[in-house]
Amino acid sequence: MAGLGGYVPTPLKPLAKKVRSAIRLIEKAPLDSPLSAIDSRAQIRLGTPSIVVEKSTEVPCPVRVTNHGHSVWSSAGQCPLFQSFKWLSARKVPLDVPVQKVPLASAVYPGETVDLQPMLAVPDALGHYLVKVGFAQDGGPEFGDVSGKTLYLEVQITGKAADDIDYHKAYATADLAQDYWTVVGPGTKDEFYKLGQSKLQTLLENGLTPDSRVLDVGCGTGQLAVPLESYLSGKGFFYGTDIGIEAIPYCEARFKRPNFKFVQNEMTVIPIQDTTFDFVTFFSVFTHTFPDETALLLAEAKRLLAPKGCIIGDVFTSPMVERCSGNRGAMELNPEHFHRLVKLAGLQTHLLAEWPWQKYGKRQVFRFAHPTGERG
Amino acid sequence: MIGSVKDTAAWRFARGIKRAVVPPRSPEPLPPVACRGSVSAVSPPVALEVASLHSWMFRIQNQGGLAWPCDGPNPVQLRGQWKTYRGTPFGEPFVLAFPRPVFPGEPQDFLVPVATPPFVGDFVLHVELYQPLGGVFSSRNRDTKPIQIAVPVLGRRAADIDYHEVYRTADLKQNHWWVVGAYHSKEQYEASKADRRGMLIKCGLTPESRVLDVGCGTGQMADALKDYLTDSGAYYGTDIGKEAIDFCTANFARKNFIFRHGEMTKIPFATDEGPFDLAIYFSVFTHTFVDESALLLAETKRLLKSTGRIVADVIVSDLIERCAGNRGEMLVNKEHFLRLAGTLGFESEVIGRWPWNSQAERLMVVFRNG
Numbered sequence: 001m002a003g004l005g006g007y008v009p010t011p012l013k014p015l016a017k018k019v020r021s022a023i024r025l026i027e028k029a030p031l032d033s034p035l036s037a038i039d040s041r042a043q044i045r046l047g048t049p050s051i052v053v054e055k056s057t058e059v060p061c062p063v064r065v066t067n068h069g070h071s072v073w074s075s076a077g078q079c080p081l082f083q084s085f086k087w088l089s090a091r092k093v094p095l096d097v098p099v100q101k102v103p104l105a106s107a108v109y110p111g112e113t114v115d116l117q118p119m120l121a122v123p124d125a126l127g128h129y130l131v132k133v134g135f136a137q138d139g140g141p142e143f144g145d146v147s148g149k150t151l152y153l154e155v156q157i158t159g160k161a162a163d164d165i166d167y168h169k170a171y172a173t174a175d176l177a178q179d180y181w182t183v184v185g186p187g188t189k190d191e192f193y194k195l196g197q198s199k200l201q202t203l204l205e206n207g208l209t210p211d212s213r214v215l216d217v218g219c220g221t222g223q224l225a226v227p228l229e230s231y232l233s234g235k236g237f238f239y240g241t242d243i244g245i246e247a248i249p250y251c252e253a254r255f256k257r258p259n260f261k262f263v264q265n266e267m268t269v270i271p272i273q274d275t276t277f278d279f280v281t282f283f284s285v286f287t288h289t290f291p292d293e294t295a296l297l298l299a300e301a302k303r304l305l306a307p308k309g310c311i312i313g314d315v316f317t318s319p320m321v322e323r324c325s326g327n328r329g330a331m332e333l334n335p336e337h338f339h340r341l342v343k344l345a346g347l348q349t350h351l352l353a354e355w356p357w358q359k360y361g362k363r364q365v366f367r368f369a370h371p372t373g374e375r376g
Numbered sequence: 377m378i379g380s381v382k383d384t385a386a387w388r389f390a391r392g393i394k395r396a397v398v399p400p401r402s403p404e405p406l407p408p409v410a411c412r413g414s415v416s417a418v419s420p421p422v423a424l425e426v427a428s429l430h431s432w433m434f435r436i437q438n439q440g441g442l443a444w445p446c447d448g449p450n451p452v453q454l455r456g457q458w459k460t461y462r463g464t465p466f467g468e469p470f471v472l473a474f475p476r477p478v479f480p481g482e483p484q485d486f487l488v489p490v491a492t493p494p495f496v497g498d499f500v501l502h503v504e505l506y507q508p509l510g511g512v513f514s515s516r517n518r519d520t521k522p523i524q525i526a527v528p529v530l531g532r533r534a535a536d537i538d539y540h541e542v543y544r545t546a547d548l549k550q551n552h553w554w555v556v557g558a559y560h561s562k563e564q565y566e567a568s569k570a571d572r573r574g575m576l577i578k579c580g581l582t583p584e585s586r587v588l589d590v591g592c593g594t595g596q597m598a599d600a601l602k603d604y605l606t607d608s609g610a611y612y613g614t615d616i617g618k619e620a621i622d623f624c625t626a627n628f629a630r631k632n633f634i635f636r637h638g639e640m641t642k643i644p645f646a647t648d649e650g651p652f653d654l655a656i657y658f659s660v661f662t663h664t665f666v667d668e669s670a671l672l673l674a675e676t677k678r679l680l681k682s683t684g685r686i687v688a689d690v691i692v693s694d695l696i697e698r699c700a701g702n703r704g705e706m707l708v709n710k711e712h713f714l715r716l717a718g719t720l721g722f723e724s725e726v727i728g729r730w731p732w733n734s735q736a737e738r739l740m741v742v743f744r745n746g
Contacts, residue, residue, distance in 0.1 A: 052422050052423055053422070054422060158422055268712075268715075290667070290698060291667045292665075292666045292667040292670060292698055292699070292712070292716060293698070295667065295670060295716065295719060296712075296715055296716065296719065299718075299719040323665060323667060323668070324667075337641075337667070337671075340641070340671055340674070341667060341670070341671070343674070344670055344671060344674040344719065344720060345719055346719075
């Protein structure tokens, strides 16, 4: 049809265009041979250069494309053409995520500019990524923008908003007398006690004695207080803090030893003065705070540390994340960025244990201490 | 008996016709028992752009037994109110109308356009069911609860900056003042040179000072200092734009003027190239995330004399809990920012302040070891 343009008298051109687009609607326009270099000239513009998306979802990825070749592009025929999306790390290392091929909704004719709205499937690992946007043909070439410049869409994958946590709401709606374990994570009462025991074990391996002074930040409903209640002597003591105000009266009622105290803390402020501790623990705290908050909490802990005391905390790290990604439901940090922030707070790290977390990440437990072993 | 008739397709068909022909009306406030229902947001957005319209999906369930009209003199609507993260209302409440009536029973999803506030900040959208005559349902029926959805409101994506791109596409020979942002003409750039230098002198600059300039750009400070610093002073500039470093190296050819390409949170000077008397951060923390700013300050501490000072500008807003924005413009909570500097042992003093917009101000801050 394109070649007929020259034979149509000018007054009839608008009509001819309408006829042409009607024909194109029903025409299949199959692509049966590989495109030549000239026919694979495309001008591609991304609708948005960067997006923040939830993991494991599909997001619209608007692309404006102009066919500067001489043949029709379509996803029909023996050598169909697709839009291709290839996931790379922020440093452009290809990932083991299969290339996503999206068929064209309708054929793109030479000279035509169309807005495509493919849905991009988002992987399930938090982080900062680049998605290489272009075209791929079965049995033919892969190609991008005619300028030769590779087009990348920047994508930050963050946690699902549905998994975000409002701690105050979580406590306000929980019946702690009936179920004091779900609100702090474990699915069963047994698991609650088992995890408490393993936390005690971690502290013992790092020098806990019955006379130790322990501060448990984010004490929740007392997972660590349970084993310490029978372990600590009258000389040792336990302070628990949590940002959930409901957790405090619950713990006060359950742990009645005079050397067990509970107080509400703010997100980055621990309201304790004039007392120092041999252990400050942050179990499942830095897995929910932003890195700048983590730095402030570590600085608070350092302020409260006795000579030779240490801090124990766990964190999710992933090399896919540039600084941090996620929400209060789960936060993942870049490992180097995290270590630099710990150093900024004047502390040294020592890795105690680690497990795989999600696709690329790790859950790591660290001991943090003053570089000289003394209080700063 | 009636129940089983109501389950038939014929009943539902007849009901559908009746509803289409006679839409529900409620000129009087609905009785409290009919004000029972729920509202929730379906897949609320992760974050939104400032001053934009976003279509939210709300799921509405009428549990009150009477139909809720969507038009007429006294329709049932959603009442929205933006609040700051501290919970204080921000701006006027607004009404979100339903496109069709809500009948008792099955939850219904409505797409409703919501305008975001015109300021960057950590906002909460408060939404509840409402009737103009009668007021909010939560005050009429205690089973009906408002909802609150936290939404960070960010700067426009179009205002985000890729510094490498900016430098790559700028012609630095023709207009090296434009790429660094604040100047409209070369004349203005030249005229403000003395002002820039004067401010540094107030911060303790002397002709013998050793100066570290992070984010030196095309040399707006180097230009102001090139005829001021003596040979016993020194100027070290760094920028993440390699083109800027090449430009400065070519244009400021003094032996004690050193330029080096740096990374986002790393200063490319060895500790023994210091220590410096004065570190300058002009329009740096206005573009970096607050944890990045903290790491830059830690880098600076490594290079600073114990009596040295840091002078920096930052945009602060009470609407922000920690930091919000993008590389085009970053806003911080002042207390949070200063506390992070405090973890490094820095004391701060605000030496200048200018309004930024009606909700934020730009501060000039001097840090020194406490």
